[in-house]
Amino acid sequence: MELLVASAIGILTAAGLYLVLRLRTFPVIMGVSLLTYAVNIFLFASGRLTVGVPPILTDATTYTDPLPQALVLTAIVISFGMTAVVVMIALGAFLGGNDDHVDDPKPEADAGDAS
């Protein structure tokens, strides 16, 4: 089970990073979202994995670690806010400049050298 979660974190990270390295805003936003999942699961897993013992107090004797859950819960909500802001900035840039590249255009001198 740990192997599944660890590999999922790895795959989400790799895919997210690959998309973050793309040149247009939309894939970059997708990549950041994937990285967010990876980071959230990573943080969540720092409480170690347990099945069937939610941190709701009952007569049970063991519970899973509640602290990472509380931290990740707010992280999920905040990441929505941040995604919205980034999307808005990307949108504003595209509508303003009709260009959704994430990189600044190369300076003129470099273009001259290349040709």
Next chain:
Amino acid sequence: MSLFLIVALPFLGALLPGLMNSAGRAACAGVTFMVTLATFVGLLTNLPTVLAGELVTVGIDWMPLLGLNVTLMLDGLGFFFACLILGIGLLIITYARFYLAREDNMGEFFTYLLLFQGAMVGIVLSDNILLLLVFWELTSLSSFLLIGYWKHLPEGRQGARMALTVTGMGGLAMIGGMMILGQIVGSYDLSVILQNRDLIQADPLYLPALILILLGCFTKSAQFPFHFWLPHAMAAPTPVSAYLHSATMVKAGIFLMARMWPVLSGTPEWFVIVTGAGLITMVLGAVIALFKHDLKALLAFSTVSHLGLITMLLGTGTAFGAMAAMFHILNHATFKAALFMSAGIIDHETHTRDIRRLGGLRHLMPITFGIATLAALSMAGIPLLNGFLSKEMMLEEATHTVLFNSPILVPVLATIGSLFSAAYCFRLIGHTFLGPQRDDYPAKPHDPPVGLWGPPALLATLVVVIGVAPFLAEPFVKLVTASVLGGVVDVPDAHFKIWHGLTTALYMSIIAVGGGLLMLAIFNPALRVWDAAPRPEAKRIFDAIIAASVSLARKFIAPLHDGSFSRYAAIMAVTVLAVGYHAWTTGTVAPATRILQPTNFVQVAGWFMLVAATVGLVFLHRDRLLSLILIGIVGLMVSVGFVVFSAPDLAMTQLTVEVVTIILLLLALNFLPNKTPIESSVTRRTIDGVIAVAVGVAAAGLSYHYMLRDTIVPSISEYHLANSYKGGGGTNVVNVILVDFRGFDTFGEIIVLGIAALLIYALTETLLSGPVRARLLNRKPDQPRAGNMHPMMMVVMTRVIMPIVLMVAFYIFWRGHNEPGGGFIAGLVASIAIVMQYMASGFGWTSARVRYPYHGVIGAGVLIAGLTGIGSWFFGKPFLTSDYTYVRIPPFEKFELATAALFDLGVFLAVVGAVMLSLESFSRLARRAHVDDPDHPMDIDPSRDDETTKAEA
């Protein structure tokens, strides 16, 4: 008055001038005056204790681990400087009230002035050297604001930048020096440091510490070779020059040298550096001052020269030298502030400060003439004025000072300095006030109102009083000297007298005054020689150094930060990977303490779906709509994962956030291209892929390793589990942590969320009011629009379901304290209920029915949460302490009422407001011209048929 209050008052008072700005200039200046007066009176209440020779100290621990404590002390030296700062401050405030023009923003000016005042008072009262450094930097910052107060003047901005650069660099050096000092002694408290003279001077790090601290002092007090910033700072309004550059800030360096005198002075290093720099500065400043035509520049260089004089006196390391230095600080503050204010009056009334365009003003401005002449003669060292007394003491000290084994070097240089000093004073009087009256002044000169000449007149009176009756100042100066000396040596018993007999110093004085008159007589030929002589231009050298530093910095930054985001991301990823690899290979990995848990089929199936969607996303990301669907699957699987791993709250949050995120991205995609073109080369994609896979493997490896090991130290979670019910009254530990244990964090988070939403709103407003608006309004959608924009089934369904969804939200909210749920999740569920209405019935229809603006909802949420927190203050508990009780209202079951629920209500409202404001902002972009929002949700759009027919034709 408590020392805390004395330091805090100016800072608190700095809030007032801005508020009083609209109440008029008099009110604005008046309130500043009252604040300063209150502080001054508060200081004076401590006078009896200081006079008794006792130390007033107060202190609280701030960060004791760092040695940083807020400890203040008041001794003679601190009292003397605080008096100068506040007393001259009062005069300057009065003067500035009349000096500043109607179009100057007076509130801003006085705010800066009070900030500066507070920082200065902080420096002189600090007992902790780290605290002193904080105030030290604050004076640099506030003086930057003051020097650059006239933002429209390029000289003002450049002067302010130069002053900040030079004094800021000095401040950095001083931090280093103070740290070393603190390390040597083992304490950052001045009172302790000052007791450890032998320890410090014997330490091998004494010299580095000395040099670093002196760098700070020399830059602040404009000592050679850092003297050049002061004249450029004269672009400031005259009240600032009079305050900062004569009486206070430039004396901060001197103050610190005096403060550190007991532990740093007396060594050959101290003597050579301090006396040497002081002597050079004194002579150089005096010579340059003579040939300056701008009144304020002349005064600036004369200030440089006099600061050099004081530095030299401190450098000699004798008690007499220290006493002369203290006396000269007092005298210099009186006559130089008066002179600056007079120069300001001349500038104000004649509209020029150029000496060459002045002359003959004595009959036109008799009062100003009287004040300036008295002050200038005092500065020249004419008997019966206070400048004479301290200058005489300086010359006396110089005759006993042997530098570089030469008994005449110091006396000769001191005489030359005094000679030029006398010469520029005579020139100031002669070329400005004497001589024939002219008819080409830029404005008709006349004496100013009493508000302008009153303050300098008061100072001029002091000049005469101390000059005639020096015995009045003697006890006070000796008290100050005693605290400078700090018991290392005794206060000299020499008395302040006008007539000491025919001493060497008197002859030197006579030479200086006579030579000064002679210099004035041959001024014109001397000026020609001066103008012809080559000399380094400090500003040009400074600019060249700055330009060189900038281009050096660019060389490093340009290859790394070339504006390519993907490059930054790759650099960061590789760096993190490298650092992580280093840590991994050099550290030790403990053996696993947990065993792998068994896996069942459902988990594998979920994992497979997640991985398939993720990998698919990478390969299919160019189709943007498809990638949205795929990322939806990923999010769903993550939620399912949370269910499996005992995190019901997280699962619910992830699921609801997923819904609003996808809606948001869909709205955005409405405007963005639907495809991502292939741009990067195969090589580039391969490299990116390799980096990504490497980082992914590292992340997987790291998480796998720590999931198999227990935490090294027990986590604080046990405490939360144990106290959740007892202390927080809830059985859902996650929720209790959010609203109770870590409620303050949550409070911050809902504020962040609200700010994010407001930012989106603001960006939308900017877009809609700018050039983008026209494009948006006339945009042609790239997809054919649905003819049936608001299908009846959907409209009916969403409206029927709305109360049910809200009920669910209410239920989730209410049970949140004990069962999975809570404000965050309920807020998201409620948002989805409202979003459904927007989607089904249209923007116009829904907006018309929204009764409260979403901004207000966010604000209400934050307010409710905040007020709940504040509420606990009324019961004498810290912020956000929660309480709960159980009530029973028949016919219901017994249920719990907790203040945490009120806090959670705040969270709920903030989340609803933030989510809705974001989504609504995006939707507003989509509204187009010529297309009215349908009034009735089930309208059919007939125009669509026309468009389709046209397309087919």
